[in-house]
Each structure stands twice: as structure tokens, then as C-alpha cells.
Amino acid sequence: MTVEEKNVDIAIIGSGSAGLYALGRVKASGKSFVLINGGEQGTTCARVGCMPSKVLIQIAEDYHRCGILGRYGVEGHKSLTLDGEEALGHVQDLRDNFVDRVISNSTAQMSDEVFLEGYARFIEPHLLEVNGKRVRADKIIIATGSRPVIPKPWQAFGDRILTTDTLFEQEQLPESLAVIGLGVIGLEIGQSMARLGVETTGFDQLETIGGLDDPAVAKAAIEIIGRDFPLHLGHPAEITEEGDKLRVTAGEHSVVVDKVLASLGRRPNLDNLQIENAGIDLGVHAIPAYNPNTMQIGDSHIFLAGDVNAERPLLHEAGDEGRIAGHNASSDQIQAFKRKTPLAINFVDPNICHVGKRWSELDYAQTAVGEVNMAPVGRALIMGKNKGVIRVYADKVSGKLLGAEMICAKGENLAHLLAWCIEQELTVGQLLQMPFYHPVIEEALQAALYDLYAKVETKNSGPITELKMID
Structure with a gap:
């Protein structure tokens, strides 16, 4: 008995963040495609990750803040109580709202011809099966995400x-x-x-x-x-x-x-794809060897994007990887893309952030380190959040900023500023010529940069505080 096959240029497996960003590039190319998704829709971020966790964090932060109002002379703050059921209900309501937005702007607008619901598995290198239906694709993008590990x-x-x-x-x-x-x-x-x-x-x-x-x-x-x-x-x-x-x-x-x-941690959703039928070796860590600048697995027709590769499991990285995979799957030639400066933010209070090169990646003999303790920072003291430390790293000779780690109030904002500066390959001296308002948390970063500037060899042509003359 002959099974009918649907033939397309590109099959995308997974309608999470990476899959949807890949879809955007594929659609723009005019190539024929199908999007396949097994399980829940709505992206990991919206459904079980970034967004519901931030709702819970906001509730907890506001409730905690109420508990310390006594220091400002607010009476009755100790009698405040929390309805746990109501709080979790709020988390779920907003979570559902985020998920609905994702679905309504993506798969809800797609026909059954291009959006196939079900789990895909490889039959042959170019042939997939989904709920008894078969799809033959010239290129395949795997963006199946990951799941929590439970021993x-x-x-x-x-x-x-x-x-x-x-x-x-x-x-x-x-x-x-x-x-x-x-x-x-x-x-x-x-x-x-x-x-x-x-x-x-x-x-x-x-x-x-x-x-x-x-x-x-x-x-x-x-x-x-x-x-x-x-x-x-x-x-x-x-x-x-x-x-x-x-x-x-x-x-x-x-x-x-x-x-x-x-x-x-999370485990990549690769184990049920039967990817070995595509001639792909899962490798030591059960993840195929791929190029993070092209998202291509070896020299094959298959691309890996998003949390499934376990490289940078963050939404903005999944978006970039989806775009790269979508571009290369739609093109006749494979193009390598420069990845953006690494940026990771932990939304605890105070924020924990990593930017650029990590401490373990540095050549300590060639690296200068600047530091500031948050205790005396005026704005942080006013906020009652003057705990933590900022550490910034630069190349000792050139003075170019390399990275930073920190735990401090409003770290999410400082981390972005530093990531943008590293991306622009700015030196510590150039950063210190930027305007700094008062009183703001950014003054803590300014202090760390001053400490760093004293330890690098490349200096500005004049004093840091000198204004540039108009020609």
C-alpha cells in the first residue's frame, strides 16, 4: 500500500520561539513549508518559563516590600496577609493571556495544510511521519525545545x-x-x-x-x-x-x-525523533554536532535551533538561532552569522547577571578587573537595596571591555548597557566619557569602570572628564 506524501521545500519541527522565528524567514523566502508541532502550543517562555515565573516574582517582590514598610513609618503593614490561591490564580491568568497572544498571532492563523499537529519522526533522511501522514522535505529545521529533568x-x-x-x-x-x-x-x-x-x-x-x-x-x-x-x-x-x-x-x-x-536543568527533546534514520549521530551528549554560526548539523540538510541544542537556552538566543536556521534552510548557500554578545539575567532580588566573557573564560594574565561594592551607592541606599557587587573585565592592554558578572539592584538594566558596549567593542575610557546622571544605579557601574580604567594600559588622549572640543 502506497502512503501519500506531502512534498515541501522546508519542514520545521516545533512551533516554539525558535520554530516561529525560523518560520518568519522561510515565509519571506517564498519556499513551500510545513510547521509541525507535538504537545502544547504557546512557547516555553510564555507557557512555563520566562513569563509566568516573572509574574510570580513580581507578586513575591511586592508582598515582601509591603512587609518592610514599617521602616518608613507605615503602620499596619504586619497585618497584611496573602491569599495563595488568589496569587497563583493571577499567575495562571496572565500566563494564559501570554500563551493566547502567541497562538493567536501564529499557528491559529495557519491552515491544516501547513500546520500539522502531532509528533514527528524520521523515516528516511528527507522523510518525516506525523500521525500517519508523511512529509518529504528538502531541508528540515529541528526546533523541538526541551523538558525538565527528573531523575x-x-x-x-x-x-x-x-x-x-x-x-x-x-x-x-x-x-x-x-x-x-x-x-x-x-x-x-x-x-x-x-x-x-x-x-x-x-x-x-x-x-x-x-x-x-x-x-x-x-x-x-x-x-x-x-x-x-x-x-x-x-x-x-x-x-x-x-x-x-x-x-x-x-x-x-x-x-x-x-x-x-x-x-x-532541561533535556533536549530529541530522543523520540528517531533522528538516526536521517543518518545523524547524536554524539556523546545526545546532541548532534552542529555549527552555532549556521545552525547546520555537519554538512547535512538538517538544522538545529533553540533550546533543543542546549547551547544558549534563552528566548532572544532562540530567536536568533531560528532566524539563522530559517535563512540557511531557505538559501542555496550556507551563510555563517556572528552571534551576539552573551547576556544572561537572573531575576532574583537583587538581579544576578552575566555579560560577555565569563570569569572562567578569561586569560587572567591579560585581564584587568574593576569592582564596586553596592553598600555606599546613594541610589541603592535610598531604595534599601544596597547589597551586592559589580565586577567588570577588560583587556589589560587595549582597554576593551570583555565581560562582567554582578549581583545588584537593577542589574537587568546595567547588563544590557554593558552588552551593547561590548558589542560595539568600546574601551573603558570611552565608556567613562558617556553621560552619567545622578543619583542613579548606573553611578555604581561608573565607579567600577573608574576602578577598571586605573588598571588598563590604554588611556584616553586627555582626562576622562574632558569634554570634546567642537571643530
Whole structure:
């Protein structure tokens, strides 16, 4: 029996952020295409990632802020109570709104001819099967995203183990929570839950948190975040059942909780694609070798974009990767693209940010480091958020800015400024000739840059504060 095949120029597997950005480039090329999606629609960011987590963070920050109003003479602040069901309902309402916006502006407008719902698998290098239908494509873009990691033994504990896929479906806040894995998600949710009144405890087998590897910033972060909830580092966590609760043990520390948030990273959704039928080797880490500047797997007709490659699991990076994959899948020749300056922001309070080169990537003999402690910064002191440190890195000879790590108030804004400056290959001296208002958090960055400027060899032709003459 002959199975009917649909023939297209390009098949895109996955309608998340990377897939939708790839689709934009493919549509513009005029090539024929199909978009295939299995499971929930609406992008990881809108459904279970960036957006619902930021709603929860905002609720927690506002509630926490109310609790310290007494220092300003506001009476009655201690009698404020939180309705957990109402708070989580608000998170879900906004989450649904974000998801609906994504769907209504993308797949909802597509016909059944070009949007196929179902899980795809490779039959041959150019042939896919989706719910019994077959699609033959000249080029294929894999943008299937990722899913939370849950160790197999933990799966026996059922719904007492939460992930970001299930956290935002909860109708009540737990009385107690253990967060295992203190990367971006673990820190954000852990601090938020603690500020909402949940008895929260954090665990990580690493000696650092938030992906920090600058020792000065990591030390400050552990001290600051540890004031909101206890952090137990350096030992792997084990879970055992204790009645209807769970006991989490790591080293000498043990706690009994109602729920556990497993925040152990994410696994690429590649294992059910049967990509070996396309002649692709998954490699040591179960991810095919690909070029991050072209998104092409080897010299094949297949491209990998977004969280599925586990390289830079961030929405703006997924967008760039989708655009690159879409462009190359639509073109006769493969074009390499320069990737943007790395930028990562953890929305804990205060923000933890990484920009450009990481501490572990630096050549310490050729790198100058500038630093400022947030304690005396006027604007931060006024806000009651003068905790943290900013560390900026530059090439010792040229003075070009290389990167930064920080934990500070409004770090999300400072990180963008620094990323833009690194992208423009500016020197420390050039940055210090920019205008700085008063009083603003940016003055803390200015102080760190002054410290850095004293340690680089390349100086401005005149004093930093000298105005440029008009010809």
C-alpha cells in the first residue's frame, strides 16, 4: 500500500520561539513549508518559563516590600496577609493571556495544510511521519525545545515532585518546599516562594549558585540570597518518603517538606525523533554536532535551533538561532552569522547577571578587573537595596571591555548597557566619557569602570572628564 506524501521545500519541527522565528524567514523566502508541532502550543517562555515565573516574582517582590514598610513609618503593614490561591490564580491568568497572544498571532492563523499537529519522526533522511501522514522535505529545521529533568527514582513520588511544567498549575502554595538545583529557575522560584511565606530550603551539589563563577560575585550572592532562604551547597541531594511528605538530605543537612521543586536543568527533546534514520549521530551528549554560526548539523540538510541544542537556552538566543536556521534552510548557500554578545539575567532580588566573557573564560594574565561594592551607592541606599557587587573585565592592554558578572539592584538594566558596549567593542575610557546622571544605579557601574580604567594600559588622549572640543 502506497502512503501519500506531502512534498515541501522546508519542514520545521516545533512551533516554539525558535520554530516561529525560523518560520518568519522561510515565509519571506517564498519556499513551500510545513510547521509541525507535538504537545502544547504557546512557547516555553510564555507557557512555563520566562513569563509566568516573572509574574510570580513580581507578586513575591511586592508582598515582601509591603512587609518592610514599617521602616518608613507605615503602620499596619504586619497585618497584611496573602491569599495563595488568589496569587497563583493571577499567575495562571496572565500566563494564559501570554500563551493566547502567541497562538493567536501564529499557528491559529495557519491552515491544516501547513500546520500539522502531532509528533514527528524520521523515516528516511528527507522523510518525516506525523500521525500517519508523511512529509518529504528538502531541508528540515529541528526546533523541538526541551523538558525538565527528573531523575527516574524521583518519579515514584508523583505530584510531590514539581517542575516548571507543573509548578504554575498549582492551586495552592505548599507549606514547605525544597528546591533542588539553584540555577536560574531554582533561585528565582526559591526566593519567590520564601517571600510568599513558604518554608523554603535550597540544595545544590555545586559550591556556587546562579551559574556564577566569579568568586567575589558568587560569595556575595550566596550571602544575600541566603538571607531569604537557607542554601545547602556542595552535596548531591537524596529524597526519601516520610509519610505523605518527602525528606531531602544532602551531606549533614536534612529537611522534611510537602513538595520538592526539581530544578536540575532541561533535556533536549530529541530522543523520540528517531533522528538516526536521517543518518545523524547524536554524539556523546545526545546532541548532534552542529555549527552555532549556521545552525547546520555537519554538512547535512538538517538544522538545529533553540533550546533543543542546549547551547544558549534563552528566548532572544532562540530567536536568533531560528532566524539563522530559517535563512540557511531557505538559501542555496550556507551563510555563517556572528552571534551576539552573551547576556544572561537572573531575576532574583537583587538581579544576578552575566555579560560577555565569563570569569572562567578569561586569560587572567591579560585581564584587568574593576569592582564596586553596592553598600555606599546613594541610589541603592535610598531604595534599601544596597547589597551586592559589580565586577567588570577588560583587556589589560587595549582597554576593551570583555565581560562582567554582578549581583545588584537593577542589574537587568546595567547588563544590557554593558552588552551593547561590548558589542560595539568600546574601551573603558570611552565608556567613562558617556553621560552619567545622578543619583542613579548606573553611578555604581561608573565607579567600577573608574576602578577598571586605573588598571588598563590604554588611556584616553586627555582626562576622562574632558569634554570634546567642537571643530
